[in-house]
Amino acid sequence: MYESVSRSRTLSDWLSSLPIALVLLLVIVLESSSMLHSRLLAIGGELWPEYHELRIPDQAPACQPDLNIDHELIELLANQQPDVDDELSLFDEEPVDPAVLRASLERSQEECQRRHAEYVSHQSQVTDGLQYYAAFEEGIAAIGDLGLNASRYILMTLLLVAAASATLLRDHIALRGIRTVRDLQVSSLAQMAGNALLLASSLAYRSMQEASGIVPDFQQYWIQWGWIIGFTVLTLISLLQYLRRPSGLVPGGTMGHALLCIPLYSWMALISGVFFILIGHLPAMTIYLGKMLDLSGLFINVGLYVWIGMLLKQTRMASLVFDLFRPWRLPPEMLAFLAIMVSALPTAYTGASGIYVISVGAVIYQELRRAGAQRRLALATTAMSGSMGVILNPCLLIVIIAALNKEVTTRELYGWGLWLFLLSASLFLVVSMVSRRASLSVSPVANAWPETVNTLKKLVPYALVIAVMVLWYRWGLNTALDEFSAPVILPAVMLAVVILDQWLRRRESSEREGNIIKDTELAVRHATGEASVHIGALLMLMALSICLGGVFDRGDVVSMLPEDLSSVWLTMALLVVILVLIGMIMDPYGAVILVTITLTGFAFNNGIDPLHFWMVTLIAFELSYFSPPVALNHLLTRQVVGDDEVDRGAVSGSFWQRYERFALPLLVMAVTLLLTAFVPLLFYA
Known part of the structure; x- marks a missing residue:
């Protein structure tokens, strides 16, 4: 069950594994440093009871603990004398009560003495060991802070470097694996077009910001250039793959089969790019990619x-x-x-x-x-x-x-x-x-x-x-x-x-x-x-599904739904169909965000219980993973098992025997979805 691999380290091995390993290990180090920092604070509190105050270098209070209250009181009373030149004042100042002023000065002096005593106490507890420990703890905290600030860079690097590896190895998720020369040509052209649209969107977004006079901050500046450089590289890789003819491919091929070899992300990029060009807002693709970076921690996971x-x-x-x-x-x-x-x-x-x-x-x-x-x-x-x-x-x-x-x-x-x-x-x-x-x-x-x-x-x-x-x-x-x-x-x-x-x-x-x-x-x-x-x-696939969700968002698809169907059963039937269709073309994270924005109000206003709605949504997404024409889980199974092994599973026999790998999941999840969607309505509809 284990694959045989060469023990030598080729350049392609290093290029495909070392950068990703460094990025993933960096994430683990940065996240672990946050855990370690919390633990170091707790240990410091056990070793030094006032560690949270001692860890920060303290400065002596600026107040005077031995202040002469009588002298200060005389000066304050003198300063409180009314201004003889202010004869036109509408309100006379109330006289100052010396007793109240003295009490205030005494309280201030007590607080000052307390602060000085606390400072002296802290200074007596600050040892070389505590200073070394605090410096180490602050260094770990700085590493954790770096992780928070760098998460967007990390996700962008992880996405683009890994995408380059998948493109070089022709291993993107598609309905069919590449087998013929025409398969490779059509797939490479589609990827080149999709990547070029993403590159054009990145350039358009940068031009839009320059024209608006908005000066991007340091992070935004390098993220913009990261997208531009990354999509340029992906476009060039696709161009080189189109021009090169690797050995092992069968000559010829049909256009129908070749279209099935186009990666799903390329279809999404083409659909999104054409839509946003038609509405005159090409930078929108980059804007929606930015929404992915806003959830960087989730996608790094x-x-x-x-x-x-x-x-x-x-x-x-x-x-x-x-x-x-x-x-x-x-x-x-x-x-x-x-x-x-x-x-x-x-x-x-x-x-x-x-x-x-x-x-x-x-x-x-x-x-x-x-x-x-x-x-x-x-x-x-x-x-x-x-x-x-x-x-x-x-x-x-x-x-x-x-x-x-x-x-x-x-x-x-x-x-x-x-x-x-x-x-x-x-x-x-x-x-x-x-x-x-x-x-x-x-x-x-x-x-x-x-x-x-x-x-x-x-x-x-x-x-x-x-x-x-x-x-x-x-x-x-x-x-x-x-x-x-x-x-x-x-x-x-x-x-x-x-x-x-x-x-x-x-x-x-x-x-x-x-x-x-x-x-x-x-x-x-x-x-x-x-x-x-x-x-x-x-x-x-996840990144472009978010862009495709932007097509639904900008296209205002939800406005096509009627506000009141006057039937909770009809509402649920319509929701089931829509949710399955959404799940077929989007990853679950992007789909949940889209459904929250577009469908929740429609469902709740038509009498669907919120808990019931979301359970139906989750089961509908499960069913959509097995539903043609995409059937994402079957595509992923083909990717990890291999095309030849999957094709050997297509045997003759009864309908069930020929299509069991599709029919079994569809039947199970379809029955589950119908029961989940409509049985609860019997109790509250």
Whole structure:
């Protein structure tokens, strides 16, 4: 199941892996520094009770603690004498009470003496050790602040560098892989046109700002030039790929198949670019890319999660988890159900189906095939494994919904999400078991249990390393593993797991397969190179889906909807269709933002409960991931499994057998969506 790679370090290896590795490691260092800074403040407070005051160099108070109150009182009273020249004043000043003035001076002197005493006390506690500690703590704080200020640069660099890798390797997300010369020509021309439109938008945006007289600040200036340089490079890469003819491509090809090879992001760029040109606002594409940078932390996490999955792919941990079930000789359908259940939690942590399919989809597919599952069932399960858990705690997508919509809470969404997950998983089990072709017999417990125990023993070292790393963050940095800290903690955990895995392989070298990666550095380099391609493909799709959302926004599509349908059932039916269509052409993050802006008011005004609306939205998005013509999860499955393997799954037979990999997810999620959308209306419509 592991790919064989050369142990030599070529220039292409360095170009595809080193820049992305540096960017991702920089993110981890910057985010970890914020955790470390919080912990250092807590430790400083334990070592020096007044550390929060002592850490900042103090200056002596400017007031006089030994002030002569009698003398000061005489001067103040003299200054309070009425001005004899001010005879035209409409109001006479009230006489000053010396007793009140003396009391005020005494209180001021007491406060001054207290401040001086505090200053002397602080100075007596400031030691060389405290100063060194405070300097170190402030240095860590500065690193954390750098991370906050540089997040937009980091995302732009991650997006453009990874996109260049995906373009060079012809690995962007498309409906069909490149196989013929015409496929390459059409795909390269479309990418060149899409990238050129993005470049033109960046130049138009810069010209618009110069014409308006607005002087961009330092960050805006370099972000503008970053887009210009990045899209220029992507355009040139596409041009070179059009001019060059790599070996291995079949001569000829049809235009119909070639159009399917155009990456989805290129279609989105062409549609968005043409629309904004027609309305005379070409800079809008760059403006909407800026909205992506406003959520830089969220999209940087996408890259981190993909890297986590690629690191996991280099270990035997996923294979060992499936080895727990192998001795029981479960029917493939039952094993597919368990794969979906096991995948739910990591999907919830990643928060978007595409990330999980890209990360570990190949592992799931290979393990199901090893267990005897038909290709079509393995492909369907792989596609579904990445979306079933997006409605579970602690999915970040639900956090975004709750943040943008005060009508619902994360607790409500997570609570109902659990029930809907159990519903969809149960439907998957029922449908797959009804269409099964194998018996339901399993191995006797006496035969299967000993092998399961042996596999559990092999998993113990991995579990211990994971536990140690998570507890170190919890106790060492006072940071628990949750949806916010997972993107930073899990890469460190997986690096430790990779090191452990390679150490165990060296101990078992006599049993080692010939194609298993042995060297830790090679494993990390290979995982990072593979991650860079997937990061580029996914982030470009997300970026252009936001631009495509801008087309709906500027086109004022929501105004086409009637204000009052006078039927909650008709409203829900219309919403279901619209939500599925939106999910088919946009990534979930951009889709949630678009739905919040355009559809929530229409739904609520027509009697749809807010909690019900958002649960329907999430399930509709899940269904759209499997729906033609895009079927994003199937495209991602094809990308990680390979075109040849997917084509071998297209066998003859009944309609269900020929199209099971499409029909099974569609049937399960369509039934789930219909039940979610219309059954609750029976209780409150």
